[in-house]
Each structure stands twice: as C-alpha cells, then as structure tokens.
Amino acid sequence: MSKPVLQIENLSKNYMLGKREVSALKNLNLTVNAGEFVAIMGPSGSGKTTLLNVIGCIDKPTSGQVLLDGIDVGKMPENQLYKIRRDKMGFVFQTFNLLPYLNARENVELPMEGKGKSKAEQRKRASELLAMVGLSGREGHRPQRLSAGEQQRVAIARALANNPAFILADEPTGNLDSQNKAEIIKLLANLNLSQGTTIIMVTHDSQAANHTERMLLLKDGKIVKEKAGLHLAKKNNKCPNCGSSVQRTDEVCPSCKKPIFQTEELFST
Amino acid sequence: MNQTLYNDINNSISGVAAVEPILQASEGSNETVSMFGRTFTRQLTSYTIEGIPLTSDLIDNYPVLSTNVTAGRNLEAGDSGVVLLSENNSAYFGVGVGDTVSILGQGFTVVGIHGTSSASDRLVLYMNLSDAQAVTNNTGYITSLRVFTQTSDLVTQVSTAISTLHPELTVTTGQERLTQLDSLQSTYNTALESAQASIGQTQTTALEEIIVVVAATSLIVLFVMLYTVRERTKEIGTLKAIGFSNSSVMGQFLLEGVLLSVIAGAVGIAIGTLAAPTLSALLLPSVNLFGVTGVRVASNVASTAVVSVNLEIVLLAFGASVALGALGSLYPAWRAAKIRPAEAMKYE
Numbered sequence: 001m002s003k004p005v006l007q008i009e010n011l012s013k014n015y016m017l018g019k020r021e022v023s024a025l026k027n028l029n030l031t032v033n034a035g036e037f038v039a040i041m042g043p044s045g046s047g048k049t050t051l052l053n054v055i056g057c058i059d060k061p062t063s064g065q066v067l068l069d070g071i072d073v074g075k076m077p078e079n080q081l082y083k084i085r086r087d088k089m090g091f092v093f094q095t096f097n098l099l100p101y102l103n104a105r106e107n108v109e110l111p112m113e114g115k116g117k118s119k120a121e122q123r124k125r126a127s128e129l130l131a132m133v134g135l136s137g138r139e140g141h142r143p144q145r146l147s148a149g150e151q152q153r154v155a156i157a158r159a160l161a162n163n164p165a166f167i168l169a170d171e172p173t174g175n176l177d178s179q180n181k182a183e184i185i186k187l188l189a190n191l192n193l194s195q196g197t198t199i200i201m202v203t204h205d206s207q208a209a210n211h212t213e214r215m216l217l218l219k220d221g222k223i224v225k226e227k228a229g230l231h232l233a234k235k236n237n238k239c240p241n242c243g244s245s246v247q248r249t250d251e252v253c254p255s256c257k258k259p260i261f262q263t264e265e266l267f268s269t
Numbered sequence: 270m271n272q273t274l275y276n277d278i279n280n281s282i283s284g285v286a287a288v289e290p291i292l293q294a295s296e297g298s299n300e301t302v303s304m305f306g307r308t309f310t311r312q313l314t315s316y317t318i319e320g321i322p323l324t325s326d327l328i329d330n331y332p333v334l335s336t337n338v339t340a341g342r343n344l345e346a347g348d349s350g351v352v353l354l355s356e357n358n359s360a361y362f363g364v365g366v367g368d369t370v371s372i373l374g375q376g377f378t379v380v381g382i383h384g385t386s387s388a389s390d391r392l393v394l395y396m397n398l399s400d401a402q403a404v405t406n407n408t409g410y411i412t413s414l415r416v417f418t419q420t421s422d423l424v425t426q427v428s429t430a431i432s433t434l435h436p437e438l439t440v441t442t443g444q445e446r447l448t449q450l451d452s453l454q455s456t457y458n459t460a461l462e463s464a465q466a467s468i469g470q471t472q473t474t475a476l477e478e479i480i481v482v483v484a485a486t487s488l489i490v491l492f493v494m495l496y497t498v499r500e501r502t503k504e505i506g507t508l509k510a511i512g513f514s515n516s517s518v519m520g521q522f523l524l525e526g527v528l529l530s531v532i533a534g535a536v537g538i539a540i541g542t543l544a545a546p547t548l549s550a551l552l553l554p555s556v557n558l559f560g561v562t563g564v565r566v567a568s569n570v571a572s573t574a575v576v577s578v579n580l581e582i583v584l585l586a587f588g589a590s591v592a593l594g595a596l597g598s599l600y601p602a603w604r605a606a607k608i609r610p611a612e613a614m615k616y617e
Contacts, residue, residue, distance in 0.1 A: 049614070056510065058610045078515065085610065086512020097507040097613055111511045158511065170614050 004067070005165040005198050006032040006055065011064035013050050013221075024050040026221040027064070032166065032200055037192040037231050039209035040202045042218030051218065052202045056089065056168055057081045069165040086111055090159025094171035096151040098143040104130060104154045105139035111161040129157035132195075133187060149180030153187065160191075166198035173208045185211045189231055272411050274435065282430045284423035289333050289415040292320035292398055294405045296373070316358050317393045318372065320401020323348050331417050335395060341366035341381030344395055352377040353395040355385055373404050483593065490597025494526050498605045505605050506612030515606040522602035523595060530594020534587045541586070 013025040024047045032038050042048045053059035054066060057073050066074050069088050073081065085091075090111075098107045108126035117125075130139055133153040143151050152172060159167050172188070173181040185208050191197040192213075201212060209215050213232035217225035233240035237247070242256035252259050272290055279288045297314040325346035327333050334343050335353060344353050352370065354362070359382050364370045368379050377396065385391045402408045418427045428440045441449075498505065508518055 052614070053611055056610065058510070082509065082512055082514045085510060091507075091510045091613070093507070093510075093613055094616055095503075097503065097510075099504060099507075110508070114512075114514070114517060162512070171616075174616070 002034040002036075003070075004031050005034050005069050006030065006200065007065070007067040008055075009065045009067075011051075011054065011066060012062050013047075013054060013059065014062045015050075024221055025054070025061075028222060030216070030223060032198065034165070034198050035192070035196045036214060037189065037199045037212045037229075038201065039212040039215045039229065040200065040218060041204060041206065041209050041215060043204065046218040047221040048202055048204070048218055050221075052168070052170055055200065056091065057084050086114070087162055088165045090156075090161070090164040090167045092152070092155050092159050092167055092169035092172045094174040096143070096148070096155045096175070098151055098154055098158075100143050103140050103142050104135060104146065104157075107143070107154055108158045108161055111158060115162065125161065126157070129160050130154070132160075132191070133157045147180070148176055149183050152176065152180070152184050156184075156187065156191070160197065166200055169199060169201040169203075171203050171205070172201060173203065173205055181205075181208065189234070192231070193235065270411060270438075272409050274438075275411070275414060277434070278414060278416060278431060282427060282434065284418050284420075284427045284430075285416055286419045287327060287331055287417045289327055289331065289417070290322060290398060290411040291413045291415060292318070292401045292405065292407060292410065293412045294318045294401070294407070295392075314392055315361060316355075318401050318405060319393050319395050320398040320405075321395060322398045333415075335383035335390070337384040338381050339384040341379065343381055343383075344397075348380070349397050349400055350377055351380045351396065353381045353383055354379055355383055355391060355393055357385070357391050358382075358394045375404050483589070486590070486593045487597045490526060490530065490594055491600060493529075494522065494598045494601035495604065497525075498522065498601045498608075501605075502608055502612050503615065505608045506610050506615075509608065510610035510613045518608075519602045519606035522605045523598050526598025526602065527591055527594045530590045530597075531587075533594075534590030537590065538583050538586055542583075 008028060008030040011025055011028040011030075012023065015022045015024055028047075028051070040048060040051060050059060054061055055068075057068070057076070061074050064074070065072060068084060071084065071088070073084055076084065091097075098104075099110070102110070105123065105126045108129055109122045112122045112125065127136070127139055130136060130153075133156050135150060135153050135157070138146065138150070143154070146154065152175075156167070156172075159169075167188075169188070173184055176184060188197075188199055188201070189211060192199055199212070201208070203209055210229055211231050212229040213235055215225075215227045215229050216223050217227075219225075230240040233243075234246070237245055239246045239253040239256060239258070241253060241258045244253065244255040246253055275288055275290045279285060295314045295317040297312050297316075299310050300313050301308055301310050321327075321333050321344075323344055323346050328344075328346050338353070339356065341353075344351070352372070354364070354370070359365060359379075362370045364379055366379055366381060369376045370379055371377075372394075377400070383390075383395070396404075398411075402410065416427060416431065418424050424442050424444065428442050431438060432440050505518060509515075
C-alpha cells in the first residue's frame, strides 16, 4: 500500500470575523496517498479555500494535525514553511501566475532557485518538464505568446520542478475554455498514470472533478461525501460506463463505444 | 610745477628735514569700448615713469626707493641712464636685467626689477629725476614734492605752512594718505565681504537644495517601489507560494531599487557633466568688487569660477544615488516580503 503524502486529523480552523468567531473547518479528517488524483469540491463558503490554504502551508490550523509527507507543519514557523512549499508541493493556480517577463523555461526554473542546482541542471530539468507537458520547442516563449492552455501547462511543469510529494491545484481549469479544460485534465490524468504524480485538485467544476479518481465534497467545514471518479476506472483498466476492460490509451471504450472521457454530473445539489 | 618750488619749501619752512622732488608721467593708449549701445573711451596705462633725485643724502636717510628688488640691484646715488623696472614693465617691454630698454625713444640700461608692493606701483619704473625730466621733455618741472619733517609731530605744522605759502598746492600728509588707504581698504573689504556673503548664501541655498533633492529622491523611490510592490502583489504571492523565502523576496526588491538607482545615477551624472558649465554661469552670483552692475564683469567672474565635475563628486553622487535607492526601497521591500502566498490565489 502506498504511503500517505497528506494526513489531516481533527483539523479545525476558526477565523475572527470582526468580534464573531467563524468556524471554517470542523474536525476534518483526510488522508491522501501517494499516486492518488483527488478532487476537493464544494460550494462557496464550504471551507474549500481554507482547506487549500492549510494544505498549502499558507494558513495555520487552529487545532488538529496536518502531516505533509510525514512532517507536522501545523506548528512550523514561516521561516521553515517556505521550504515545505518549495520542496513538498507544487502549486497550480487558476490564473496560471507565470512571471510575464520570464520565458517558459525560466518560469519552470524558478522553484529550483535556492536548491543548489547548477544553471545547466536547472535548464535541463526545465526542458524535460516542458517536453513532458507537450511544450518542447516553446521554451523561449514568454507567457503572453502562449495560449491560456499552454500557460497552464507551463505552470504544471513549474509545479513539478522540485519533484514534489503532490501537486496542489486551485481551480486549474477555471480560466480555460472547454477544449483547453479537457486538455489540462487529460494532462493531469496522464501525469498521474505515467509518472505517478499525486494531485490534489480543489475545484467547484464537477466536470473536471469527475475525471479524478476520488471526489470529496466539502460542506460547512466538513467532508460530507466521497465518491469514486472516472479516473479510477481508467486506472483499473475498466470502462467507467460498461465495466469492460480497456487500454489506458483508449479514448473510446472498445465494447460500448462510449468516450471514456465523458461528462456526468456527480453531485446533484 | 616748476622745480624752483623745491628750494622755496626746502629753505623757507622750518621743521622740514628734506624735500624729494618727483616727476611722474604715464604712457599709455586709449581703448574704445562699446557697451549698452554707447561708446566709452578708457585710458590704458602701459607704464608710469617716476623720476626721483638720486642723491646719497635722500637715498641713505629717507625711504625714497623701492624696498622690494627681486632681480638685479636697486638704483644708487649718482645713477644715470639706468632704470629700475617693475615686473609688469619687464614683461611689457620684454627685457630683463642688463638689457637696454627704449623709453620714449631713449635707451636705458635695466639695472634691476622691483616686485610690486602695492597695486599702485605695478606699472612704475624708477629712474633719475633729471633723466625723467629729459626723456619726458619736462626739464625744470616736477609733478610732486615729498616733504619729510624733522619729527613726526611737526607734520601738521609744516603742512599748514606749505598751504599758507603756496595756496595753489594740494598738500596731503602721510596721516591723510593712511586714512585714504584705510578707506580704500575698507571699501575693498566691504566688497569682499559682500562677495563672500553672496557665495556663502549660494552655498547655503545649495545645501538646502541638496537636502530637498535627497529627501525628494528617497520619497520618489519609496513611492515608486511601493506602487511596484502593490502592482505586483500577485506575482510576489506566487513567488512565496512556490517556495521563495521572505528574505529572498526582500533581497530581490532591494536589488531592484538599487539597480534602478544605479541607472538613474548614471543618467544623472551624464546630464550633470554636460550641463555643469551652463548651470554654473546661471547659478553663481555675479560678484562685482566695484558695486557696478555690469554684464561684462559678471560673466568674467562666472567664467573663472566654473563648477567643475571631478571624479570625487561623480563618485559621491553615484554613491548617494545607490544609497538613496537602497534607503527608499527598504520599506517597500519589507512590505513585499510580508505579502502572503494566498495573494497568488486571488482571482481578479
């Protein structure tokens, strides 16, 4: 059994909103194992962003334990936390957040700065990662010369730069049209399959969430529902629609002729 | 005046110790100057001949000769056909000790050169009185008499006696000469003081301007950098989220501020170097020793007091700009370091 990269136990997070204390997370438990592709869903005010911030070492828990790759980050001071963010996780943002005056390769090199790698090593690694996300030959392009989908690919390559324990993606498809959305989800799914990349995706996009292997629904600061997604079936080489055996590379199920990537409303709210 | 006056005063007034008859004559040219649409003629004195009687009695007992001979020898009793030139004369005639100089068409041997002890004897060459009378065609005439009294308390009495005997003469006592000189001196001093005060005021103004400029520069850097940090909040948040430490973010912004200042400093020094001569003429006060407002005088002064750009000033200016850049970016850089990684998640 693969080891957990994220273990959250009895996590509570309270905010002071004026003089009123607001409870954003209430005794939340969550474990993500290495190699999983997880979606955290929930409506606005469900505590989604708070959970993302706690996992991303941006907010500290009020109580409870957060273990990242076995390290307790709950009580860690800021002058240590930046190293956790740099080494243990790779952030992917809704708005891509590439530095506009750096080209694709330089953007991917950014997290490697301060890791003691030579410039040549950084270049090599960046080029490999860009090739992995399907952008070889576009290393020298600045973000404004790349499409939105391409920018998000660069951001994913950047997230992978330091070989993190998991990718933490915040609405990675929120700023993309449907075609690019499918491309990015496919890319993340393929990275998960081929590289074993652990992905935690926070989203309110049920279509995108549908294509992960495990969907968690957050409501009022608690995980209220958990369901298997289409990706799990694909990982297990089974068609999610008819259950017959499929190849990983198949776009369409050979027996029921339905596309394996299909849209389906999971959580009817 | 007629030289016979000499005997008159020497013999008929009691208390007189000696009388030195002097003949002074100036040689020069006229120069025409056009100024403010009008034409002025001014006389330029090339040299002044001063003839003094070279008798051993006068030379040995009274201060009649120059006391500051810098080359050759002084005039001696009985000298004739020789001159003692001033340094200025020497340059004017282009002659030195031992040379023959032609004065009003007559040759004289230069026996010595005197250094000037006052502005008034700058152009004076000394020779025997009779030579001076001959060469200026003034035989038997003198221009002034210098009367030495037996004791200093007799000065007033003798001067009154001379005035009574010869009302047509202007009598000036040593005391009066001294007072005149004092007055002249004080005029110069006043002019000098006002010039110094003017320069001092310029320096104070310059200092005030420097303080204002320094403060303004720091504030501009501060506000520009604060604006930059604000504009780039999301970028900074991203850097923090992908693992940049507070100190490296702060360092980057400090570096950016300093680099901007280095560029600004280089540009400023280039402009300053090019513009300094023009600016100096505009900024320096028009120092005028004679209290006369004149464009000509002012421009002369400005051209001699050019604001020079030397290496020291350039380095100082450069260092100051870098230091101000660092100072001005300190707070913005600190603000940048404090930006939370959560800013990267904001969607606008």
